[in-house]
Amino acid sequence: MLVPSKEQIDIINTVAPRILIEANAGSAKTTTAAMRIQKLVERGVDPAKIVALAYSTPGVRAYTEAFYRIGMADAVSSKVRVGTVDALCATRLKRVETEVQDGVRAHPVKTFERAVQVRPYVLQAVLRAREASQERFANDFSIQGTGALSVEHLMEEFAVLKGTLAVPRYGEDFRCTPAVAAELGTDYTPLAVFLQYERDRTGFANPEGERVTFRYPGDATYDMARWLLSENAPWSWDKHPLSLGIEAIVLDEMHDCGWAIFTVIRALLEHNPGATFLGVGDRDQVIHAKNGADSYFLGPDLSRELGEVTAFPLTVTRRFGPAIARPLGVFARKEYNTDPGHTSNAILRLADGPKANADLITQLIQQHKVDPNTLGDDFAVLLRHPGASVGIEHELLLKGMTYQTVGFRPFLQRPEIAFVRMLLAIAVDHQSKFIAHALLEAKQAVWEFMGANLSVLDAQDATDAVIHSATEDNFRQFVFPDLLGAADPETQHSIHAALEIAASNEASKIKDFMDALDFNRIGQKIYVSEADFEEVRYALDSLGKVANQYTSIDAFLGAMNMFDHTLRKPSAAHRQLRLSTIEDAKGLEFRIVFIPDCNKKTFDNTSQDERNLFYVAASRAKELLVMGYVQGSESSFLKPFRH
Numbered sequence: 001m002l003v004p005s006k007e008q009i010d011i012i013n014t015v016a017p018r019i020l021i022e023a024n025a026g027s028a029k030t031t032t033a034a035m036r037i038q039k040l041v042e043r044g045v046d047p048a049k050i051v052a053l054a055y056s057t058p059g060v061r062a063y064t065e066a067f068y069r070i071g072m073a074d075a076v077s078s079k080v081r082v083g084t085v086d087a088l089c090a091t092r093l094k095r096v097e098t099e100v101q102d103g104v105r106a107h108p109v110k111t112f113e114r115a116v117q118v119r120p121y122v123l124q125a126v127l128r129a130r131e132a133s134q135e136r137f138a139n140d141f142s143i144q145g146t147g148a149l150s151v152e153h154l155m156e157e158f159a160v161l162k163g164t165l166a167v168p169r170y171g172e173d174f175r176c177t178p179a180v181a182a183e184l185g186t187d188y189t190p191l192a193v194f195l196q197y198e199r200d201r202t203g204f205a206n207p208e209g210e211r212v213t214f215r216y217p218g219d220a221t222y223d224m225a226r227w228l229l230s231e232n233a234p235w236s237w238d239k240h241p242l243s244l245g246i247e248a249i250v251l252d253e254m255h256d257c258g259w260a261i262f263t264v265i266r267a268l269l270e271h272n273p274g275a276t277f278l279g280v281g282d283r284d285q286v287i288h289a290k291n292g293a294d295s296y297f298l299g300p301d302l303s304r305e306l307g308e309v310t311a312f313p314l315t316v317t318r319r320f321g322p323a324i325a326r327p328l329g330v331f332a333r334k335e336y337n338t339d340p341g342h343t344s345n346a347i348l349r350l351a352d353g354p355k356a357n358a359d360l361i362t363q364l365i366q367q368h369k370v371d372p373n374t375l376g377d378d379f380a381v382l383l384r385h386p387g388a389s390v391g392i393e394h395e396l397l398l399k400g401m402t403y404q405t406v407g408f409r410p411f412l413q414r415p416e417i418a419f420v421r422m423l424l425a426i427a428v429d430h431q432s433k434f435i436a437h438a439l440l441e442a443k444q445a446v447w448e449f450m451g452a453n454l455s456v457l458d459a460q461d462a463t464d465a466v467i468h469s470a471t472e473d474n475f476r477q478f479v480f481p482d483l484l485g486a487a488d489p490e491t492q493h494s495i496h497a498a499l500e501i502a503a504s505n506e507a508s509k510i511k512d513f514m515d516a517l518d519f520n521r522i523g524q525k526i527y528v529s530e531a532d533f534e535e536v537r538y539a540l541d542s543l544g545k546v547a548n549q550y551t552s553i554d555a556f557l558g559a560m561n562m563f564d565h566t567l568r569k570p571s572a573a574h575r576q577l578r579l580s581t582i583e584d585a586k587g588l589e590f591r592i593v594f595i596p597d598c599n600k601k602t603f604d605n606t607s608q609d610e611r612n613l614f615y616v617a618a619s620r621a622k623e624l625l626v627m628g629y630v631q632g633s634e635s636s637f638l639k640p641f642r643h
């Protein structure tokens, strides 16, 4: 059981209605928030009337772990309404939207999780916005052609426009002009496409009022926030969706809060009179700046927005000792106090390539006597790029070690890898079969990468049905040739060429096979974000290196099928080594943290986001932080850890 410090006791007991804590990573912010929730319950507040919100899913997990750490009874922790702000908004809006009106129940709004699902809508909006701009701003509309190559950039702009709530906050005078776009910090083209996309998404032109067709992550918060600011909200004021009888609102990851989230929080406070507020954050952990996060909300102006806010300090880092805190403080240029009795260690280790990284992982597990039963909770490998995981995963499998991936799929479940495996299997007529799950993923991947009609909204459903039902033999013999026949001539050409090369069954030809496949061109049609595409290129490149280690393509495919069996055996997460993205480790902590590839190429010091990602990763370790690097290529971020 944790004994609260004097600073924590002050926070737990204060009667101040609005509280803000800005403090370093590991300084017990989430734990203190959990302690305060516990105290409120002891004082008689119904746990079901407490909402504990976070920006991200890992932030939500951090609450659960903090509840456990402080020994909160299950009967209490299971009642507290824990979730992301976006999930809360989605649930509340669903209530409004599926309400029976005039005897008719409205259709539920679709939820899209993947960029590829909204891509056709973005492309459609590009066409329509260009048409609409012909009259007055034809010269300012900069996207030529279909806009396929601009989708990534457009979606980034959309995320900022939504997170900052820029358009609804502009007021009545808003017009879509180059001048207004500049005022909002964007350009005319993305603004025009954004407005069109939103019109299509929300059914804005519908005379009976808006009818939202789909939501992408962040949209529920955006819809809730913009309706809160408008006079045409789809709810009546006596049935306000945020009027929940809540008595306390806690917001973790407040550093990721932008105007959209803030507007929802402010409305929650307004519509739940008497509810107290506790916000916690650390501005060095902003890794979602591109979604409109604004450190304004951690500053003194918060009082202007919410009424008097009392700031409380948490000045001592509890997670790790001086050996990690001192260099981390130098890195983040801030003071880092620790408990001097807390021993921890930060070390740099040479590790060049997947085998060296996998060897280091197993060595660390042995040296530090990590209990196999709690491996997943005690040891985390935090990756800047999931694509970098392919080689490491393969080496771990060769050692007979299984693992879990957090924030990305295991390499054999990556669509681009499933696609390549299926093509290779067809090329060499490989006889050992895909296991059921892997087969479905491979068939879907082939369709996705070869689907000629991605911009047709309904095509996916129809094709999905065919693909679901095809056996592997049927798929290879009939569906695949059909898909190939329907693909564009360039795709046909590159796939034919690639299949011909792979037919030799020589593993050394894999590189030529990949080149012929020309994934750069195929992928351009699929990936919305250049960063995603980079990951995919990296993953395929690594797969090529993996395949090269086998005597033939046949042998490689056989091994992959075997690994599929091993990996898909159910096993408890806490027993499996955790390979996680840094984003997905936010708010969490582990006894040992290993950050591979702390090289210039991986952490290149180009943006604040990049620095903050390293800060988040390095501040997750309780006892031992290990940073791997390649001689002569190390990132400048390691400097403070050298002395």
Ligand SMILES: Nc1ncnc2c1ncn2[C@@H]1O[C@H](COP(=O)(O)OP(=O)(O)OP(=O)(O)O)[C@@H](O)[C@H]1O
Binding pocket: 002, 003, 004, 005, 008, 023, 024, 025, 026, 027, 028, 029, 030, 031, 032, 062, 066, 069, 282, 317, 318, 319, 586, 587, 588, 589, 619
């Ligand atoms: N009173 C206490 N005594 C000892 N350890 C404590 C105390 N309070 C918190 N801790 C420990 O401090 C560590 C960090 O806590 P927590 O995760 O709440 O920090 P945080 O500030 O939310 O971190 P981050 O911003 O990195 O997510 C945890 O291991 C927790 O158990």
